[in-house]
Amino acid sequence: xxxxxxxxxxxxxxxxxxxxxxxxxxxxxxxxxxxxxxxxxxxxxxxxxxxxxxxxxxxxxxxxxxxxxxxxxxxxxxxxxxxxxxxxxxxxxxxxxxxxxxxxxxxxxxx
Amino acid sequence: xxxxxxxxxxxxxxxxxxxxxxxxxxxxxxxxxxxxxxxxxxxxxxxxxxxxxxxxxxxxxxxxxxxxxxxxxxxxxxxxxxxxxxxxxxxxxxxxxxxxxxxxxxxxxxx
DNA sequence: TTGACAGTTGAATAGTTGCTCAACTATGAT
DNA sequence: ATCATAGTTGAGCAACTATTCAACTGTCAA
Numbered sequence: 167x168x169x170x171x172x173x174x175x176x177x178x179x180x181x182x183x184x185x186x187x188x189x190x191x192x193x194x195x196x197x198x199x200x201x202x203x204x205x206x207x208x209x210x211x212x213x214x215x216x217x218x219x220x221x222x223x224x225x226x227x228x229x230x231x232x233x234x235x236x237x238x239x240x241x242x243x244x245x246x247x248x249x250x251x252x253x254x255x256x257x258x259x260x261x262x263x264x265x266x267x268x269x270x271x272x273x274x275x276x277x
Numbered sequence: 278x279x280x281x282x283x284x285x286x287x288x289x290x291x292x293x294x295x296x297x298x299x300x301x302x303x304x305x306x307x308x309x310x311x312x313x314x315x316x317x318x319x320x321x322x323x324x325x326x327x328x329x330x331x332x333x334x335x336x337x338x339x340x341x342x343x344x345x346x347x348x349x350x351x352x353x354x355x356x357x358x359x360x361x362x363x364x365x366x367x368x369x370x371x372x373x374x375x376x377x378x379x380x381x382x383x384x385x386x387x388x
Numbered sequence: 389t390t391g392a393c394a395g396t397t398g399a400a401t402a403g404t405t406g407c408t409c410a411a412c413t414a415t416g417a418t
Numbered sequence: 419a420t421c422a423t424a425g426t427t428g429a430g431c432a433a434c435t436a437t438t439c440a441a442c443t444g445t446c447a448a
Contacts, residue, residue: 183319187381188312194380195309200406204303208294217425230407232426242383251415251424261383265376269305270298272353272372311436328395341437343396362394362445390448397442404435412427418420 197241198265202226202234206255207262210244214256308352309376313337313345317366318373321355325367 220231238244245258320334331342349355356369
């Protein structure tokens with residue numbers, strides 16, 4: 167009885183995955199695999215910010231920040247709004263927080 | 278009334294994060310940022326496997342697989358058991374599935 | 389002991405990536 | 419028009435990384 171249920175749950179949980187999706191997933195995680203980008207996401211999870219504000223917060227050059235914002239933009243993790251000379255960036259996805267928090271939980275565990 | 282509640286929720290949700298944790302988080306995601314390692318994790322999420330079995334499943338050399346298994350081992354994502362000449366690897370953490378599934382959800386969405 | 393099989397490891401190489409620098413666009417103020 | 423500010427972009431370089439190759443350890447069988 168319980169075994170049949172487990173098999174059912176297991177078959178629902180485990181779907182097929184193809185070569186293309188594998189690359190999409192690993193490319194997606196590459197975006198999170200850089201400390202500067204994590205800092206940006208963390209900062210933007212607090213509040214929306216302009217590029218200059220991010221430069222001050224992270225103590226980095228406009229160019230470096232802008233390059234990383236492009237990567238985040240391309241991966242649909244941040245969105246932006248132009249207001250006059252400023253460009254205000256903000257998070258574009260609720261998954262970002264979930265993913266980072268799950269990682270933190272994992273890292274807090276003792277093995 | 279609603280505003281006060283939002284502020285409270287916001288303060289609970291958002292904890293401090295330090296420089297060290299930023300690097301730990303990005304290092305953790307670097308592990309997921311490689312297609313070979315995703316393939317290994319995906320395969321091991323189906324069932325435990327020896328190195329040779331993984332070689333057949335992923336069509337790669339023992340050496341390449343072994344190098345990546347070391348990385349996964351170091352990051353506490355897989356565990357292993359020696360049985361005779363064989364080394365059987367399996368997933369070491371329920372967070373792995375959660376993280377990969379959240380990424381897949383994100384990638385499936387249209388923006 | 390010898391040989392075959394399973395897996396690990398270190399060095400070398402080829403490819404990738406993050407930051408800097410300089411040049412650029414665009415907007416607003418004088 | 420001119421200048422300052424805000425941000426973007428492409429090239430180049432230094433640092434990193436995934437795979438290959440060859441040599442190695444450890445286990446089992448004859």
